[in-house]
Structures are given as C-alpha cells and as structure tokens.
Amino acid sequence: MKKILNHAGLLASATLLALMTTSCAEEELVGVVKVLTIEPYEEVEGTYLSTSTDPDLRVNLGEVPVYGVKKALFKVTNPSTVTIRINSIEYDTESVDEEGNPLTAGSLWGTPTYRRNLSDTSSYTLPFDVAPGDEKLIEIPYAPELEGLARVKAVVNSNASSPFTYLYVDAEGKYYGQPDIEVEYNGIVSPSEPESYCAGGTCTMTQAVDFGNIGLTAEGTARITLRNTATCQRIPGTEEGSVEACASCNLQVRTNGDDAAISGLRFKEGTNDDGFFEFVGSTPSVFDIPQSDVECNQSGEVRVIVNFTAPDTEGLFETVVVVESNDPDEALIEIPIKAFARNALVAVGEVRLCDPVTGVLNECSYEDEIEPLNRVFLTGENSYDPSGGTIVSYAWEVIQAPQGVNPSDYDWAGQNSQRSSFFIPIAGEYVIRLTVTNDSNIESGDTETARVVIRAIPSELLHVQLVWDHPSNDQDLHLVHVSAGGKYCSSNLDCYFANCKLSYNNVQWFATHQPGLGPNPSLDRDDTNGIGPENINIEEPQPGTYRTFVHYYPGFGGGAAPTQNTLRIYLNGTLAFEESRVLTAQEQVWAVADVTWYADPNGGPGYGQVNPYPSPTPNQIGAIAIRDGSSCSGDGWDFPN
Numbered sequence: 001m002k003k004i005l006n007h008a009g010l011l012a013s014a015t016l017l018a019l020m021t022t023s024c025a026e027e028e029l030v031g032v033v034k035v036l037t038i039e040p041y042e043e044v045e046g047t048y049l050s051t052s053t054d055p056d057l058r059v060n061l062g063e064v065p066v067y068g069v070k071k072a073l074f075k076v077t078n079p080s081t082v083t084i085r086i087n088s089i090e091y092d093t094e095s096v097d098e099e100g101n102p103l104t105a106g107s108l109w110g111t112p113t114y115r116r117n118l119s120d121t122s123s124y125t126l127p128f129d130v131a132p133g134d135e136k137l138i139e140i141p142y143a144p145e146l147e148g149l150a151r152v153k154a155v156v157n158s159n160a161s162s163p164f165t166y167l168y169v170d171a172e173g174k175y176y177g178q179p180d181i182e183v184e185y186n187g188i189v190s191p192s193e194p195e196s197y198c199a200g201g202t203c204t205m206t207q208a209v210d211f212g213n214i215g216l217t218a219e220g221t222a223r224i225t226l227r228n229t230a231t232c233q234r235i236p237g238t239e240e241g242s243v244e245a246c247a248s249c250n251l252q253v254r255t256n257g258d259d260a261a262i263s264g265l266r267f268k269e270g271t272n273d274d275g276f277f278e279f280v281g282s283t284p285s286v287f288d289i290p291q292s293d294v295e296c297n298q299s300g301e302v303r304v305i306v307n308f309t310a311p312d313t314e315g316l317f318e319t320v321v322v323v324e325s326n327d328p329d330e331a332l333i334e335i336p337i338k339a340f341a342r343n344a345l346v347a348v349g350e351v352r353l354c355d356p357v358t359g360v361l362n363e364c365s366y367e368d369e370i371e372p373l374n375r376v377f378l379t380g381e382n383s384y385d386p387s388g389g390t391i392v393s394y395a396w397e398v399i400q401a402p403q404g405v406n407p408s409d410y411d412w413a414g415q416n417s418q419r420s421s422f423f424i425p426i427a428g429e430y431v432i433r434l435t436v437t438n439d440s441n442i443e444s445g446d447t448e449t450a451r452v453v454i455r456a457i458p459s460e461l462l463h464v465q466l467v468w469d470h471p472s473n474d475q476d477l478h479l480v481h482v483s484a485g486g487k488y489c490s491s492n493l494d495c496y497f498a499n500c501k502l503s504y505n506n507v508q509w510f511a512t513h514q515p516g517l518g519p520n521p522s523l524d525r526d527d528t529n530g531i532g533p534e535n536i537n538i539e540e541p542q543p544g545t546y547r548t549f550v551h552y553y554p555g556f557g558g559g560a561a562p563t564q565n566t567l568r569i570y571l572n573g574t575l576a577f578e579e580s581r582v583l584t585a586q587e588q589v590w591a592v593a594d595v596t597w598y599a600d601p602n603g604g605p606g607y608g609q610v611n612p613y614p615s616p617t618p619n620q621i622g623a624i625a626i627r628d629g630s631s632c633s634g635d636g637w638d639f640p641n
Helices: 002-030
Strands: 035-040 058-065 070-077 084-091 112-115 128-130 135-142 148-158 163-173 181-185 188-190 194-200 204-205 209-214 218-227 252-253 265-267 275-281 288-289 301-309 316-323 334-341 374-379 393-402 419-424 428-438 449-456 462-468 475-481 536-539 544-552 563-571 574-583 586-598 605-613 622-624
Touching: 058 070, 058 128, 058 135, 058 334, 070 163, 084 135, 084 209, 084 374, 128 218, 135 148, 135 163, 181 334, 188 204, 209 218, 209 301, 209 544, 218 252, 218 288, 218 334, 288 301, 301 316, 301 334, 462 475, 462 544, 462 586, 462 605, 475 536, 544 563, 563 586, 574 605
Parallel strands: 058 163, 204 334, 209 334
Antiparallel strands: 035 070, 070 135, 084 128, 084 148, 112 135, 148 163, 181 188, 181 218, 194 204, 218 301, 252 288, 265 316, 275 301, 316 334, 374 419, 393 428, 428 449, 462 536, 462 563, 475 544, 544 586, 563 574, 586 605, 586 622
C-alpha cells in the first residue's frame, strides 16, 4: 500500500510537473500569439493606402525636393495581450519589385525611427516596445540628392509570432532649388571673400571668433548663427504652412562621409583636446535648418553657443569649429576660435533704465517700451578690473542685427564713452557688445556680461517694414486702404512718400483723428539712396482691408539693377508675414499682401490677418506689373488683376 501510495504520489507529482512544464511552454511558444499589425498611416498629407489590387504595405511620398526630406509613416498596433518589441528595421538592398527591377536603397534613405503618436514631434531610435493595445508610428525618411524615381523595401524585425514584416516606400526626387548656408558672428557674414577662402567645397573663415581676454577660471560665451538663406519655391499641391510645403531646400547639418558617427557640427579633431571649449546646453550635432518662412514658423537660422572656460594659468587657447552640411557649394566650413586666459578686467554692458518710480532719469530707456525708430541708452558704469587697474576707454558695437539693417542708421552717440546710445531703425533683435580697456592697455573679453540683447517690438498694432539690398536703387513702400475704394498712388487712400511722411502727412482716412494718429497711417521716411528701411505704421487700425505694394522708383539711384526687396508685416507686435522678391526693372510694382483688420467683439483693439496677394505665377507671393507713370494721379492707378 505504501508502494502504491508512493507510486500514486509519484504519478501525481509527475502529472503536475508535466502540466506546469506544458503550461510554461505553451505560454512561451504557442500559448500566446503575438500579433503585430502595421498599416500605412492614412491621416498624413502626401501618403495613401495601397489599392485593393496591391496587398503590400506601401506608402507613396510623391514628389520630394532634392535637399529636402519627407517621412513615410506606418502605424504599428499591438492587439495582443503581451508587449511586442520592434528590434530593428533594415533596408533590403537585394530585393526587386514585381517587374524584376531592383529597389533603391542606400544613403538616400535615412535611418528608420519611431514616434509615440502623430502629435509627438520627436523621433526616437530603435528598438522600441509596443504595449498591449498600444500603437506607435514608424518613420522611413527619404532625402533625395538627385532627381528621379526611387523605391525601397524595409524589413521590420520583431519578436512577434511572425517576426518579419515588409514595408515599401515610393518617392520621386524633384529639384526645387538648393540650400545655401550663411555664417554670422561678431558682425561677420560669410562664406564670401574676403571673410573666407573657399576651394573644393571647403571654406575657411579668415577671421577668428575672438573671445578676447577672459579672466582666469572665468567663462566667456560666443554666438555663431547658422542660416539657410535659400528662397526655394514651395512644393506644388501642398498646403501653405504645412510640413510638406516647408520641406524644400532644407539645410542639413550632418556629415557627408560614410561614418555616421561623425557629427555635422563639431570641434576639429586635435584642436580641443583639453576641452576648454564646449557647445553650450543641448546644442545638437546633427540638425536641419529649413528656409525662413513665417507661415511655417521657421526663422531660417539656428544659434550655436560656444563656451570657453579659462584655466588658472595665462595663455592663448585656440580651436576650430567645423560645420558640415548638404550645401553643395560650401559643404564644409571651418571657423577658427581663440581666447586669452589672463587676469583681465570685466565689461558689464547694460540698458540705462529709467527710474521705476519717477520715470525721470537723464537719457534712459523704459525696458518694456523699446521699439523701432527710437534711441536706446546704454551704460558700462558697472564694469570693473579685478586687478585694481583703472578703466580708461569704452567701445560699443552692434555684433548682431535683423537682416536689412543699414549700420549707418545707428547714429551712435558716445560710442566710445561709458554712456552711449544708438538709434533702432527696424524691429527685431540686436546684440550689442561692450569692450573696456584699462591703463595697462589690457582689454576685456567677450563674456556674457559684456553683451546687451535688445528686442525692438513695434508698439503700433500694424507695422509694415521694407528693406532692400541695393545701396543706390530707390524702392518705395505703399499702403492702400482698398476697402475704402483706394488704388495704388491715389492722392488720399494710398500712404506713400508723396503724401504720408511724418514731416508733411496729409493722408486722413478717418476724420476722428489727425493724420498719422490713431487709425491714420504714417511713413517714417523716404529712403532714396540706401537699403531702407521704410516703415508705415497705424497705431490703431479700424476694420477694413489694407494692401501693401513695393515700387521700383525710377527717379533716383544707379539704374535698373536687380534688387531684392523684403517686406515684413507685424501685427500686434508680432511678425506675421515676411517675403522677399527680386524686382528687375524700374516702374515694376509688386502687389504683396493684404491685411484685413477685424473688430474685437469684446471692445479690444481688434486683430489682423495677412493674406498674400493672388499670384499668377506658381509658388510666388504676390504679383508684379509695370506701372504707367502718367496714370499715377488723382484716383490712382488700377493694378492689373
């Protein structure tokens, strides 16, 4: 009986063990089916699902600009009860399509990434997990370097029950223009001679970013602005302001070599081994700079901050910053940087603020009321020499300003004094640097305290600004009250140099206010021999539509050389529109955009909306016509529709 019991117990134990083993095996092998569902993401503009006759998981990106980038998105869903991991996504370089043609792969197809959802703007590297019931997005980026059709087959490798899934992407590279890099620091804008020497796609800057004298163990900071100055047309058929519309001519800061581990922005090998120089904060080493576009909320630039930490011994320290990009003409730019570590004095530049209580102080600025067409007052009175020397000289300079500024308009007063001031000609951001020198002829360095950052914001609700790039051709700004029946150069309903200047303004659109005040416009000046600006302001616009024009005036200047005009429109102090266009002949008139102003139902000042003037030319803003000079009088000239 004992043997029977033992035998029965043994059988029971064996059965239990077998059940447990089977259960674990079934859970690991067949007990849980890991299902992974992948489908092209339907809600993204420019992609579509395959037809019923094409069972492949396929996305067609359509036209993708050369030097641009588009991403095919695939939605990954996990209907299983356990987490599934996407281990890798690799391109199948030896596969062929249904007609036997090889599928394209290689450098044109970027590294696959993923996003958590459509609203997530960040991309993440693989692998990644998809929790039960969750979904994520796979991105297949395409950045063509040549025109032509392209296809790729991507193999998704996961731990699902069916471990391999095949994705297909079609695209067509299309040339819309190319990116163009520009570098600015310390007032130098390049690459162009003599500021740089370029050969074979490599440009070496001839003038270093100079930190000057930085106190021992102290820090200095310098800014390098990288711009994409391309003005490529938008991609046909894309919605204005969309990601696709803004993807043409992206400047991609990245390595052009085969080693993906090398960064596009970096210190040149062997020039910063001690690590005294570093990029500040979260400055990325690989990034894109789209061309400037207000509709896409793109500034067209990225600022790189370089920091120097001086050691405790005096000496000269140098490095080289390398910027490598997809600019076909200046693919690699080398920027020399130098700094002196020494027991140096410290410059402290500041805005000379008005007394907050009385508001009265000789030559001062209200910090919250700095705006264009006014002076800003500066002081260096808090500068000091830690060695006990005496500061004997001061020097102020603008090292960064909005595009289109004419430096002669600064009208400096006391530029070499402890207290100084300058005139702000246009809206935007200015960086001013103070350098001080002591009685031992030692200068201060380029530290954070030496810089003053000023953001000039228009106080007028409507501010229209025109600048241009030819120093002797005359360009004129016009603002027409079209909702009141106004025409170009009409005697009262067009504000321009002949009738609307501050000194002799007789344009009165609304009798409730004097000319130039309230809802009536005013032009600050007529710049007949320069690069602008010309600004038209309306303090408090009334509901209506106001049209902007630019005119290539024939009466002054050096002839009919092509001239690039840039028009900016600020609404309630915010840049709402910016567009550039080249006028090639005298008497050309560019109808740029309309500003429609709406009343605030709550009794506020109202708000505006900018609408580009209809264009007969695809991917151009506004329209151009030749004005008949004899018709510009009385009721004005009918701009041809």
